Structure formats: structure tokens, C-alpha cells
Amino acid sequence: MKKIFVTAIAGLMAAGPVMADLVFPSLSYRTGPYAAGGIPFADGYADYFTLLNERDGGIGGVAVSVPECETGYNTEKGVECYESTKGAGALVYQPLSTGITYQLIPKTTADDIPMHTMGYGRTSAANGDVFSHTFNYPGTYWNGASGGINYLLEINGGDIKGKKVALVYHNSAYGKEPIRTLEELQKKHGFELSLLPVDHPGQEQKSQWLQIRREKPDYVMMWGWGVMNQVAIQEAANIRFPMENFIGIWWSGAEHDVLPAGDKANGYKALTFHNVGRDFPVFADIQKYVVDAGKAAGAGDQVGNVLYNRGLYAAMLAAEAAKTAQEIHGTADITASQMRDGMEALSITEEKMTALGMPNFGPSFDVSCMNHGGPGLVGVTQWDAASKTWSMISDFKATDMEVIGALIAEDSGAYASENNIASSCK
Amino acid sequence: MFYREAGDFKTSYSADNQTFPIKFDRVGYIVVMLIAFLVIPFIINDYWANAIFLPFLIYAIAALGLNILVGYCGQVSLGTGGFMAVGAYACYKLMTSFPDINIFFHVIIAGGITGLVCVVFGLPSLRIKGFYLAVATLAAQFFLVWLFNRVAWFYNYSASGQINAPERTVFGIEVTGPNTEAWATYLFCLVFLVASALIARNLTRGMAGRKWMAIRDMDIAAEIIGVNPLKAKISAFAVSGFFVGISGALFFSVYLGAVEVGEAFGINKSFLVLFMIIIGGLGSIFGSFAGAAFLVLLPVVLKVVGVDMLGWPTDIVAHLQLVIVGGLIIMFLILEPHGLAQLWRVTKQKLRLWPFPH
Numbered sequence: 001m002k003k004i005f006v007t008a009i010a011g012l013m014a015a016g017p018v019m020a021d022l023v024f025p026s027l028s029y030r031t032g033p034y035a036a037g038g039i040p041f042a043d044g045y046a047d048y049f050t051l052l053n054e055r056d057g058g059i060g061g062v063a064v065s066v067p068e069c070e071t072g073y074n075t076e077k078g079v080e081c082y083e084s085t086k087g088a089g090a091l092v093y094q095p096l097s098t099g100i101t102y103q104l105i106p107k108t109t110a111d112d113i114p115m116h117t118m119g120y121g122r123t124s125a126a127n128g129d130v131f132s133h134t135f136n137y138p139g140t141y142w143n144g145a146s147g148g149i150n151y152l153l154e155i156n157g158g159d160i161k162g163k164k165v166a167l168v169y170h171n172s173a174y175g176k177e178p179i180r181t182l183e184e185l186q187k188k189h190g191f192e193l194s195l196l197p198v199d200h201p202g203q204e205q206k207s208q209w210l211q212i213r214r215e216k217p218d219y220v221m222m223w224g225w226g227v228m229n230q231v232a233i234q235e236a237a238n239i240r241f242p243m244e245n246f247i248g249i250w251w252s253g254a255e256h257d258v259l260p261a262g263d264k265a266n267g268y269k270a271l272t273f274h275n276v277g278r279d280f281p282v283f284a285d286i287q288k289y290v291v292d293a294g295k296a297a298g299a300g301d302q303v304g305n306v307l308y309n310r311g312l313y314a315a316m317l318a319a320e321a322a323k324t325a326q327e328i329h330g331t332a333d334i335t336a337s338q339m340r341d342g343m344e345a346l347s348i349t350e351e352k353m354t355a356l357g358m359p360n361f362g363p364s365f366d367v368s369c370m371n372h373g374g375p376g377l378v379g380v381t382q383w384d385a386a387s388k389t390w391s392m393i394s395d396f397k398a399t400d401m402e403v404i405g406a407l408i409a410e411d412s413g414a415y416a417s418e419n420n421i422a423s424s425c426k
Numbered sequence: 427m428f429y430r431e432a433g434d435f436k437t438s439y440s441a442d443n444q445t446f447p448i449k450f451d452r453v454g455y456i457v458v459m460l461i462a463f464l465v466i467p468f469i470i471n472d473y474w475a476n477a478i479f480l481p482f483l484i485y486a487i488a489a490l491g492l493n494i495l496v497g498y499c500g501q502v503s504l505g506t507g508g509f510m511a512v513g514a515y516a517c518y519k520l521m522t523s524f525p526d527i528n529i530f531f532h533v534i535i536a537g538g539i540t541g542l543v544c545v546v547f548g549l550p551s552l553r554i555k556g557f558y559l560a561v562a563t564l565a566a567q568f569f570l571v572w573l574f575n576r577v578a579w580f581y582n583y584s585a586s587g588q589i590n591a592p593e594r595t596v597f598g599i600e601v602t603g604p605n606t607e608a609w610a611t612y613l614f615c616l617v618f619l620v621a622s623a624l625i626a627r628n629l630t631r632g633m634a635g636r637k638w639m640a641i642r643d644m645d646i647a648a649e650i651i652g653v654n655p656l657k658a659k660i661s662a663f664a665v666s667g668f669f670v671g672i673s674g675a676l677f678f679s680v681y682l683g684a685v686e687v688g689e690a691f692g693i694n695k696s697f698l699v700l701f702m703i704i705i706g707g708l709g710s711i712f713g714s715f716a717g718a719a720f721l722v723l724l725p726v727v728l729k730v731v732g733v734d735m736l737g738w739p740t741d742i743v744a745h746l747q748l749v750i751v752g753g754l755i756i757m758f759l760i761l762e763p764h765g766l767a768q769l770w771r772v773t774k775q776k777l778r779l780w781p782f783p784h
Contacts, residue, residue, distance in 0.1 A: 028740065030739075030740060030741030030744070031741050031744040031745060035741075039741075068733075068740050069733075069740065070729075070733075070740035070741060070743065070744045072744060074689070075682060075684075075685075075686070075689060075690060076481065076682070076690075077725075079476055079477075079681075079682065080476065080477040080726070083472050083473040083476045083477050084473055084477060086472075087473060098586075099588075099686050099689050102586070102588050102590070102684040102686070103682060103683060103684045105684075106590075106603065106604030106683065106684075107604050107683075109604060110604040110605050122586070171575055171688060172587070172686055172688055172689060173586035173587055173588045173686050176585065176586050176587050177585070177586055179585070180585050197575075199688060200688045200689065200692065298739075411585060418590075418592060419592065419593070419603075420593075
């Protein structure tokens with residue numbers, strides 16, 4: 001029985017994936033409870049590379065291929081996807097899942113392939129001295145937590161002593177990530193933090209929101225993803241919680257999260273590390289070379305959504321890192337190891353982004369060996385239910401690196417001693 | 427022609443009761459073992475190990491364990507995911523608390539701990555049966571996942587609640603951690619699977635197995651002929667928990683390396699293993715293997731055919747897979763309630779007469 005299967009598979013595997021020059025695998029999820037967030041990101045990621053292929057003939061003259069592998073936000077499938085694509089010469093992995101990230105951090109390091117976990121994953125990977133192959137620029141969860149608190153400080157005139165802040169979070173590695181930072185900030189600024197975990201997948205939140213109604217916190221922050229966001233916003237509307245006091249992390253602030261609650265979601269806020277909307281020259285090119293040419297990924301209806309922009313931004317950063325790697329090593333056909341060098345030497349400036357048709361799309365920053373986390377600048381967006389648009393209400397601002405830096409040093413130090421990792425920066 | 431009892435004389439009671447009474451099967455068994463131990467380790471690579479062999483070997487152990495409880499003893503359990511989590515977390519705590527002891531023993535002790543936990547949750551089975559027991563084990567599933575999420579001691583107070591397998595070696599060769607060789611992890615799991623299968627086979631054809639089956643078939647009648655239901659049911663829970671715990675420990679330490687309890691050991695895992703034994707065949711050792719192989723390979727085959735060969739969108743293939751697995755389960759329940767193992771049995775019966783069936 002087993003032998004028959006094995007021979008059958010062997011026959012199939014012989015016809016394996018198509019080899020291309022520069023391979024950027026997309027570990028996407030277009031199915032399951034997190035698909036609503038996975039689809040626009042995967043579309044944006046694929047569309048940007050399609051644009052580079054169609055308009056510029058690839059990166060540095062070498063064509064790009066984006067093999068897609070469905071993970072369903074499931075770590076086992078993520079491992080299978082990683083193993084099946086790494087042989088094709090994968091340059092960088094972006095799993096868009098904190099669970100899969102934890103899985104892949106040691107594996108990618110052992111295989112010498114970089115991983116970019118933009119605004120998710122393990123925050124302490126910002127310490128490049130320990131996590132040589134993991135990058136999380138331009139911002140991390142802890143920047144997000146601090147950015148959210150900074151915003152509250154800003155609108156309260158710098159004092160939130162005694163204010164009650166509730167954190168509604170996905171009860172997983174992802175949702176637990178900001179707790180440490182918020183606890184430190186709580187000591188520093190004297191607000192009261194209460195924690196409300198929501199179990200996967202997050203459709204059942206009645207008791208959490210009843211508790212919020214009882215305790216009446218001044219502000220609610222949310223670390224949610226997938227269907228959990230929509231349910232939370234709906235529940236908040238049901239208990240008439242003032243939406244302008246409800247702030248989500250950047251994974252809880254897309255169109256599909258707020259639309260189900262209709263007008264009641266008006267005023268909901270979310271953090272962000274890149275710009276929103278489609279008011280950028282690059283979208284004209286995408287319309288011309290990708291959408292109108294019928295080459296858009298997926299259904300092609302996500303262009304300009306928050307998470308589509310994020311996928312686009314992730315692809316742009318990856319492409320720029322590949323260009324940097326090509327310059328450093330003087331070869332157009334780079335390897336994963338050279339790509340890692342490119343990511344570490346990446347420098348994003350306003351001129352560069354303007355030249356790419358994405359002026360002020362994200363912050364300017366430089367990556368270095370010691371700092372894989374970028375500057376950690378956090379902006380705030382707000383939802384307008386009438387015009388159905390997100391808009392930036394607070395520009396990218398610095399976060400409390402004093403608190404975050406100490407936490408990063410502590411957590412990455414523990415990881416280094418647990419796994420006997422030597423310092424990788426000279 | 428080759429597949430027959432005729433001419434294969436047995437002169438002792440033990441020869442008469444051996445697992446493979448037909449010579450062809452005995453040879454086939456030895457050949458499979460030789461290939462598994464001496465050929466595959468030399469040709470295996472990372473993809474084959476991590477995408478196909480490790481999940482197959484580990485799920486086969488879990489299916490063996492669940493099959494003893496559900497297939498042989500008739501006690502429906504929906505707590506497999508939770509019990510696998512017990513194995514994983516026990517293994518993690520042992521690995522980090524006693525780094526000098528070999529991982530091999532940690533896995534076995536983790537299995538033992540799971541056996542004990544399983545016994546505790548099996549106690550209600552003495553009073554409640556059928557669907558009600560299923561609900562009680564379902565409670566175990568949710569309680570255990572909640573426990574491992576809630577009590578920080580289990581994950582050594584790490585900020586994210588994830589557990590990560592540190593690097594451990596057997597005979598100086600790494601079997602956990604990121605720098606493992608594919609053949610080492612494969613052989614490590616294979617040894618556990620072969621040992622588990624041998625133990626399970628010999629338990630189920632001995633006195634213990636007969637008691638379990640008596641309880642399964644009619645508990646009142648079994649009690650009247652002198653089977654102690656307390657001992658039979660509790661021993662089934664203990665043995666089942668032991669195997670499920672071993673599979674959970676391997677699943678975490680060797681296969682995934684980093685685990686988050688709600689995601690890796692949720693209710694889906696319980697159903698997956700239950701489907702494996704339903705499709706494979708309840709009350710059959712071979713069925714546990716067949717079911718695990720089937721449900722591990724099916725998604726991979728569908729993906730390779732649909733995405734890599736036909737170039738279909740990944741989401742369509744993922745949805746198709748759900749439809750196909752669902753359809754297959756319904757089909758099996760209607761057409762062949764005894765699963766793949768029964769198909770195999772029928773094939774063997776026909777082979778005995780081939781090529782002259784009349």
C-alpha cells in the first residue's frame with residue numbers, strides 16, 4: 001500500500017515546480033477563518049512582482065516568479081510549504097503568520113534563507129545580533145503597543161494616569177506578544193491594564209464584551225486577526241462602546257473588518273506602519289500593466305485595500321532588498337544568502353519611494369546588522385463609514401524605544417543562551 | 427498462486443497464531459522493514475521527511491493509540507488533540523528540566539504521563555457510554571488546551587506562550603532542533619512507530635485485547651463471563667494515552683519544533699485522527715497505518731496534482747481537498763464501514779484463490 005503511494009508521489013514530484021530566476025515564494029492563505037486578511041495581502045504581494053516583470057522585465061533584468069503555497073494559517077501546512085518551495089531557490093520567506101514564523105526562525109537560519117516578518121512574528125528578532133536571518137522592519141508589535149499608548153498620551157495631553165485600558169487579544173503567540181510591553185508601559189505611565197483573551201478563531205466574544213460593558217474601560221486596544229476583528233467591532237457596536245476609543249493593531253484595521261458593522265463602525269481606529277488608500281502613482285501602473293492586462297492575482301478586486309497595500313509594501317521592500325543585494329554582490333542572479341546581505345544593507349529613502357511611485361508610503365529607514373527591526377514608527381488611521389475609506393489621522397511617530405529596546409535585549413538574550421547562538425555582528 | 431496457505435505447514439501453536447500466516451506476507455513484511463530501515467534513510471531529503479514521512483509516522487502512532495481505545499475497546503474519544511498536547515508539553519518540560527537525560531526516554535516518559543492523564547479522563551467511562559462519553563472526552567480536549575494556554579509554568583513563562591524544542595541528540599546525532607538531518611529524524615520516529623505497532627499488535631491479540639473486544643461488543647455479557655470492566659476500560663485508556671502521548675511528544679519535538687497549543691492541538695486534531703481510524707478501519711493495526719498514510723498523503727497529492735501540475739489556484743485546490751475528504755468519509759461510512767483494512771482483507775481473500783476462484 002505504502003509503496004504504491006510512494007511510487008505515485010515519486011512520479012508526481014518528478015514534474016516538480018517550475019524553476020525561475022528570482023523566486024519569492026508566497027506562503028498565503030486564501031482559505032479558512034483568516035482568509036479575509038490573507039487574500040488581499042497575497043494579491044498585493046503577487047501583483048507588485050507581476051508589475052516588475054511586466055514593466056521593468058523583473059529585478060535587475062532577471063525575471064521574478066512567485067510560487068504560491070496555501071498554508072491556511074496552519075503551521076503543519078506552513079512547514080510543508082516551506083520544504084516544498086525552498087528547493088526552488090527561494091530568496092525570502094514572508095509567512096504572514098506568527099505561528100509559522102516561530103517554526104521557521106531556526107529552520108531558515110539553518111538553511112541560510114532570510115525571512116521577513118513585517119510587523120508580526122517574534123518581536124525580539126529585531127536584534128539582528130541573535131536572529132541573523134530574521135527581519136521585521138519597519139516596525140514590530142512592541143512598537144505597535146507603544147505607538148498605541150503614545151497616541152493615547154497625545155490625545156490626553158500627556159497624562160493617562162488612572163485611565164483604564166483593556167486589551168482584547170487573540171489567545172495565541174500573536175496576541176500575547178504585546179502584553180509584556182504594555183505591562184512595562186503600565187508601570188511607566190500609570191494606566192490600568194486589563195487583559196481579555198479570545199480563543200481561536202474568535203467568533204465567540206460575548207463574555208469579553210460583557211466584561212468590557214461592566215468594567216467600562218476608557219480605551220480598548222485589540223490584537224485580532226481574521227474573523228475575530230469583525231466580530232469584535234460588531235460586539236463593540238452592540239454594547240455602544242465609543243468607536244473612537246477603540247484602537248486595533250495594524251492587523252485589525254482593514255476594510256473587511258469594519259464593513260460588516262456598517263455605520264456603527266464609524267470612527268474606529270487602527271495603527272499602521274504604511275500609508276493607506278490608492279492615491280499613489282504606482283496604482284496607475286498596476287492598473288495598466290497588471291489589472292487591465294488581466295494578470296491580477298486572485299479575483300483582482302482588492303487593489304488599494306489596506307492589506308493589499310501592505311502586501312505591495314512587503315513586495316516593494318523585498319524587491320529593493322534584492323536590488324541592494326545585486327549591487328553588493330555584482331551579480332543579477334542572487335542567492336538566498338546574498339539576499340540576506342541585501343536585506344541587512346537595505347536603505348529606504350523618500351527619494352527611492354517617490355521614484356517607485358510610492359511617495360510617503362512608509363517611513364524612511366536603514367537596516368543594520370544590529371537592528372533588523374527598523375525605526376518602529378507608528379501612525380494611526382481612522383475609518384470613515386460614510387465614504388468607506390481609511391485615512392491617516394496621525395503621522396508616523398517614534399515609539400518608546402527605551403522600554404522596547406530593553407525588552408528586546410532581554411528576550412533575544414534568553415533565546416541566544418537557550419540555543420547557544422553566538423553573536424553574528426562584528 | 428503464491429499467496430496461499432497450502433504447503434505452509436505449521437507444527438506449533440505459536441506458529442499457528444502468528445501475525446502473518448502466509449509466507450508471502452511474511453516475506454513482504456521483512457522486505458518493507460528492510461526498505462524502511464535500510465533504503466529510505468539513504469535517499470530521504472528534507473522535503474520527503476517533513477512533508478510526508480514524519481507526519482505519516484507520527485500520525486500512525488496516534489492512530490494506533492486511538493484505535494485501541496475506539497476500535498478495540500469501543501470507547502469513543504474526541505480528546506486525542508488534548509492528549510497529544512499532554513505528550514508534547516510533558517516532553518517539553520522534561521527536555522528543559524532534565525537536559526542530561528536522553529530524549530528517547532523523555533518521549534517514553536511523556537507517553538507514560540499522558541497515559542495517566544488519559545486514565546483520569548477515562549474514569550467517567552465506567553458510568554457513561556456512547557455519545558455521552560464522547561462529550562466527556564470533548565471536555566478533556568477543551569480543558570487541556572485551556573490549561574496549557576492558561577498556566578504559564580507549562581511553557582516556562584515564555585512571553586508568547588509558544589514552546590520550542592531545544593537541540594537534543596541520540597548517540598551524538600541531532601534529532602530535535604533546526605540542524606537535524608532528515609534521515610535521523612525519520613529513523614527516530616520509525617523506531618517508535620515499529621515498537622508501538624509491535625506492542626499494540628501483541629496486546630490486542632492477547633488477553634488484554636480480548637477483554638477490550640468483549641467490552642466493546644457487549645459490556646454486560648463481558649461482565650458476566652468475568653471481564654472486569656473497570657480494569658479493561660482503564661487499561662485501554664492507559665495504553666491508548668501512552669501511544670497518543672508518544673505521538674504528541676514526537677509531533678512537537680521532532681516534527682514541528684515549535685508549538686502553540688490552540689493551533690497545533692485543537693479540536694481539529696482530534697477529528698483528524700478519528701477520521702484516520704474510521705477511513706483506515708476500526709479495530710485493525712493495519713487500518714491505523716492505512717488511514718494515517720491516506721490522510722497525510724491525500725492533501726500532498728492533491729496539491730502536487732492541482733497546483734504544481736495543473737496550475738490551478740491554490741485556494742480552489744484547498745477547498746477541493748475539503749470536499750474530497752468529506753466525500754470520502756461519507757462514502758466509506760456507507761460503502762465500507764470497516765475502512766481500508768477491510769478492503770485489504772477482501773483483497774487477501776481473493777488473492778488466496780487467484781487465479782482460479784472456482
